Amino acid sequence: MVKSIKNTNREKMKTKINVKNLNLWYGKNHALHGIDLNIYKNKITALIGPSGCGKSTFLRCINRMNDLINTVNIKGQIVIDDKNIYDNDVDEVSVRKRIGMVFQQPNPFPKSIYENVAYAPIKHGIVKKGKACDELVEKSLVSAGLWDEVKDKLQDPGTSLSGGQQQRLCIARTIAVEPDVILMDEPTSALDPISTEKIEALMLELKKKYTIVIVTHNMQQAARVADYTAFFHLGDLIEYDETQTIFVNPKEKKTEDYITGRFG
């Protein structure tokens, strides 16, 4: 069902994540049906679809977060940098280090702003405590557009920030581990419009360095930020194309119905 993407720049675009025939079961419930998808490097790919369509489940497959749920059973391949991350010799912890994740609810650790950012890089051995660590924290917070707001109160608890700031702190925390891909699971659904705008601007900035996959319920958001959009419905990938095409000229009836608000 997936239409190959006809793009004049196709030769230039590098595939970052290549999903091949991905199936997922929650116990006996078949939640993802043979998904095939190419996610391109330094692009923002949006996953849209009604609730329960499997888009979040799919997103969590990309960094093996679903491995945390006992009943989940996954078949198929997700190839990143020529390596299937579901191979037996791949440790899911190292996958999650390379593929960061930002969640729906801002979830800073109940520690200081500084520790929120510095904790994981220190544990991964990227930096040691001290000057290098301070620099990394600053760099990450600058990248997340939060530095100017928090530079005078790095020792305050991360939870003392506003919702939007907390979410940017979570993004900074993710960037600090130096991943290749950032997954975002409805990152702005708990935020007000102004914070949302800031996060969206930040995403457009971040895609220069990272490949971003975002799950969103907000169609305008997908249209505003995403280069590519995938439409999921009941565990199937219905349509995947450039965002422009999906929104202006969808090939599938279901996609058109969803986008025009006839269901979902």
Place this chain on the structure above:
Amino acid sequence: MKTNKKNNPFYDPSLKKRHASAKRFKYFALSSIIIAISFLLFFLSDMLIKGLPALQQTYVQVEVTYNKKSMKSARQSIDRKLRRVVSRAAIREIPRQMQNDPQLMNTTKFKWILADDQVDQYIKGNYYKLKSKDKNKVDELKEQNRVELRFNSIFFTHGDSKIPEFAGIKSALIGSIFTLLVTMAVSFPIGVMTAIYLEEFAQDNKFTQIIEVNINNLAAIPSILFGLLGLAIFINIFGLPRSSALVGGLTLALMTLPIIIVTARAALRSVPDSIRQAGYGLGLTKIQVVRDHVLPLAFPGIMTGSIIGLAQAMGETAPLIIVGMIAFIPDSPSTITEAATVMPAQIFTWAGMPERAYIEKTAMGILTLLTVLISLNGVAVYLRKRFETKW
């Protein structure tokens, strides 16, 4: 409420009944609180009235003769007519005083000496058993201002005694502390580790479910059975010293373990999953997530639960009676393997004593135990407030 049906668009005929039912419920709930509080107040005031007199002890001023005769037989040091008025325990001390201070030899001095328990009861206005000549002697001394009520430091500096005026809570208090230390050292690490394993690491399968059900059931087992278990295992199989704080502590640890496990699991479960997700999403390992992010948040809850479990262990008597910790312990134990007793067991022993003076000792013992328990709970509340992190 006067409602005008016609002019009031908000009039609802069923409302009156509904409000009344809410009010009834409120008063029922309120009255149950009042009943509970009045029971508590009655108990507390009864304890205070009975126990507070034990804070004071009667002393009498008598002439003490220090010479060779009284060195041999301490009774000789006190005038025959006054002998019955002073405490036997105090008379016993006199030869030792002479040994420590040879200059006392062949002198006669007026000294304040601990009075006999019946004299003490007579002075305090309780029921007493005194021969009339002894009673007259006491009245005579009193007229000469030679009878005095002083702060009873003996109660806090001495162990149990068969002489009521000389009995104290110290050895039981130290026994309780030793026992509790053993209990804490054993049950806290094992309990918390078990909870962490079951909550964070174990798979949810039949095996862990059976373990879970059994742990919950253990929390409801009568404590005397734990005493039998301790007797069978620690004393009969491992041969640990009977009546010791070690055996008592281990037995209480068995009893406290399920409480600590259950409360620690609840505390771990109350940590929002988003914290774990955040950790895993950054590529942290399980132990890093649990140790550095989940445990600090669960810590106040774990501490509160553990302290409540330990406080319960501190008030426990039945299992300790079975492992022999109800012994008569005049001298405080200095190690955990020596014979010891605990405060509730001491209270139990005193409550069974025939002498009138033990009534106030019993009440004072209960007050001491309550003070320790309340301070333990205070520590729990403090820890909770101190380490509570908001997010």
